[in-house]
Amino acid sequence: MTRLERRHLRNGLLFCLPWLIGFSVFLLYPLVASAYYSMCDYSVLLDPVFVGLDNYRQMLSDPLFGKSLWNTAYYAMFSVGLGLVISLSLAMLLNVRLRGIAWYRTALYLPTLMPVVAASVLWAWMYNGESGILNSLLAKVGIEGPNWLADPSWAKFAMVLMTVWGVGNAMVIYLAGLQDVPVQLQEAAVIDGANWLQRLRHVTIPMISPVIYFNLIMGIIGSLQVFTRAYIMTGATGEPERSTLFYVLRLHNVAFQDLRMGYACAMAWVLFLIILALTLVLTRVSRKWVHYER
Amino acid sequence: MSANPLRRSRWYCHLPLIVLSVVFAVPFAWLTCSSLQPREQVGSIPPQWLPRMHYARIGSEDVAVTKPVAVGVDSVVVVPQSGPDKGKKVLAEARHYAPGPGEGMLTQPVQQSDAIVTVKVPARLVQRVPADWVRVEQWSVSKYVKAGQPEWYCLPPEAVRSATEPVWRNYPEAVRALTAEEKDKALPLGKLLAKSRLPWTHPRAPGRTITFLTYVVNTLVVAVLGVIGTVLSSSLVAYGLSRIPWRGRRVLFWLTVSTMMIPFPVLMVPLYSVFRALGWIGTLLPLWVPACFGGAFNIFLLRQFFMTIPRELSEAARVDGCSEFGIYWRIVLPLAKPALAVVALFHFLYAWNDFLAPLIFLTRPETYTIALGLQQYQSQHGGSEWHLLMAASALLVLPIVVLFFLTQRTFIQGIATTGTKG
Numbered sequence: 001m002t003r004l005e006r007r008h009l010r011n012g013l014l015f016c017l018p019w020l021i022g023f024s025v026f027l028l029y030p031l032v033a034s035a036y037y038s039m040c041d042y043s044v045l046l047d048p049v050f051v052g053l054d055n056y057r058q059m060l061s062d063p064l065f066g067k068s069l070w071n072t073a074y075y076a077m078f079s080v081g082l083g084l085v086i087s088l089s090l091a092m093l094l095n096v097r098l099r100g101i102a103w104y105r106t107a108l109y110l111p112t113l114m115p116v117v118a119a120s121v122l123w124a125w126m127y128n129g130e131s132g133i134l135n136s137l138l139a140k141v142g143i144e145g146p147n148w149l150a151d152p153s154w155a156k157f158a159m160v161l162m163t164v165w166g167v168g169n170a171m172v173i174y175l176a177g178l179q180d181v182p183v184q185l186q187e188a189a190v191i192d193g194a195n196w197l198q199r200l201r202h203v204t205i206p207m208i209s210p211v212i213y214f215n216l217i218m219g220i221i222g223s224l225q226v227f228t229r230a231y232i233m234t235g236a237t238g239e240p241e242r243s244t245l246f247y248v249l250r251l252h253n254v255a256f257q258d259l260r261m262g263y264a265c266a267m268a269w270v271l272f273l274i275i276l277a278l279t280l281v282l283t284r285v286s287r288k289w290v291h292y293e294r
Numbered sequence: 295m296s297a298n299p300l301r302r303s304r305w306y307c308h309l310p311l312i313v314l315s316v317v318f319a320v321p322f323a324w325l326t327c328s329s330l331q332p333r334e335q336v337g338s339i340p341p342q343w344l345p346r347m348h349y350a351r352i353g354s355e356d357v358a359v360t361k362p363v364a365v366g367v368d369s370v371v372v373v374p375q376s377g378p379d380k381g382k383k384v385l386a387e388a389r390h391y392a393p394g395p396g397e398g399m400l401t402q403p404v405q406q407s408d409a410i411v412t413v414k415v416p417a418r419l420v421q422r423v424p425a426d427w428v429r430v431e432q433w434s435v436s437k438y439v440k441a442g443q444p445e446w447y448c449l450p451p452e453a454v455r456s457a458t459e460p461v462w463r464n465y466p467e468a469v470r471a472l473t474a475e476e477k478d479k480a481l482p483l484g485k486l487l488a489k490s491r492l493p494w495t496h497p498r499a500p501g502r503t504i505t506f507l508t509y510v511v512n513t514l515v516v517a518v519l520g521v522i523g524t525v526l527s528s529s530l531v532a533y534g535l536s537r538i539p540w541r542g543r544r545v546l547f548w549l550t551v552s553t554m555m556i557p558f559p560v561l562m563v564p565l566y567s568v569f570r571a572l573g574w575i576g577t578l579l580p581l582w583v584p585a586c587f588g589g590a591f592n593i594f595l596l597r598q599f600f601m602t603i604p605r606e607l608s609e610a611a612r613v614d615g616c617s618e619f620g621i622y623w624r625i626v627l628p629l630a631k632p633a634l635a636v637v638a639l640f641h642f643l644y645a646w647n648d649f650l651a652p653l654i655f656l657t658r659p660e661t662y663t664i665a666l667g668l669q670q671y672q673s674q675h676g677g678s679e680w681h682l683l684m685a686a687s688a689l690l691v692l693p694i695v696v697l698f699f700l701t702q703r704t705f706i707q708g709i710a711t712t713g714t715k716g
Contacts, residue, residue, distance in 0.1 A: 008540045023588075027553055042563075100308075
């Protein structure tokens, strides 16, 4: 190693020092500790007691674990799926040259800025069965709305709908992707006689596929961790009939109400593994459909 | 920007965009309208949009009153001369009142919110009320500040007029409502806020109370310290990862990026026990100190930006004998201002909106952030007080919306970058 190389190594490590500390203390240690706690009986108040894979075994017989997993899968599927279609459609609508397009962009983006606590309080009020505005508007077009948050078969979907309202981030990312699609490609396709749908299918979608892939992964990771909206709109128990008891909500209750921190850590690790597996599968599959220019 | 045949758009492109903009704006409109309605109007079935106030002509004055309620049957207003409601105005059905030569007699019990039960007592007739008249109560904005029972009146319907008028006082009322101690809510607003406990208030300082201002200051402390911490530390690290050629930086970079996949719940419990061991639970420290050691996403964003700054600039400075820190501080940071602004903005938003971490780590009400304070209030008064909840929510959103309009360009570009440079 030359003197210069040594100096670079020293400087590089010095510059990265804050992160090396932060990474070890706030990420690596908690990660390892949580893996260990997941095999312990642990209540924070007392020292952890090693119990092997008991916590994981318990999960199999815990009906609320399955329930919360199903609720979360439902929510993730619909919010990611609907979110993808709607944010991409909005981005394509916005990808035009029009006077005042900036205003539309702002109008469609603004809901994303709403802090989730405020948005949840607002939507809880909109979903109110009797004096909420949503059912009143639906009644005007002749639809009798359900009692959204009080109806076990609608409460989850109500949360999905609220999420779709805030798709602005994905929309802006798609819009940026769409604006990067080279005009020549579209022109070439037009000259070849491709119609709008064919251009979408064979030019636009392949060109923005890395962005779709990115949003998809981010969407899945985010939606599997859904917590705040249920905690605020339908309470910590995930009413009605635990239909909005999402995974992290259940995890939070187990950890901070029942003080079963070991079991909570095991649940968290299962979530982590699910996320890892989904990401891996998507990445594997993505090689087939994601098109990288470089 | 040459003319692009594919993007040339017709007027009808406006149509779906207008419709969608309106649909997306409905919740905001409902938030605004609800937050400006008088207490009695929120929760009306079917819901109403525009806030409506009612005024009654009493003598020569216009008095703000509640929504008029039809009396329905021929009635009388009488004042009992004995019994528990002696001297109080009471509304009774006319057929239950036997007029006498001097004082009349109430023959049936009367039930009214502020009267107990008045039965068979002599009563003095004040007013006869025809069936088509209405009853109104004097209106007061605040549930917390009031002097005794509100005055009420029976009037012909034409004496009450209604006006579309926003109740701006719901906003100070919401600020009042988010005070922790019930007994402090009746104080004048200025005095109430002056009594606020702040993060630097001594724990045993007398006469201090937890108010909305406490929550605002807590949120700002967490957000501002976090922004300063993360901008400085993340840029240092990003510099180390992008502009100093040292062995291992690639590994560290990929390690950093891959940590973005770790869900917070995995770290939640051990972090809780670490912070507990440090005595940080119930303080603001867990919410901003970790930010001072860099954040994976911010490091990633800044590194990508630093890579675009020409390498020759650093080389030239090195030749001139500038230290590595000097290059970072005097050359790279000034050039990276737009990226730093994005990081600062994102972290501010994150800190302002965060809920799960404050919920877990802030166990004492004097450390609550606004989001947590609002949720706590909602969980205690949910299902009622929607006008105040909406006003408080609006107060939580407003700074963010203002910030967005001030920094729109940075903002939108920042978000777009996260998706396309990845």
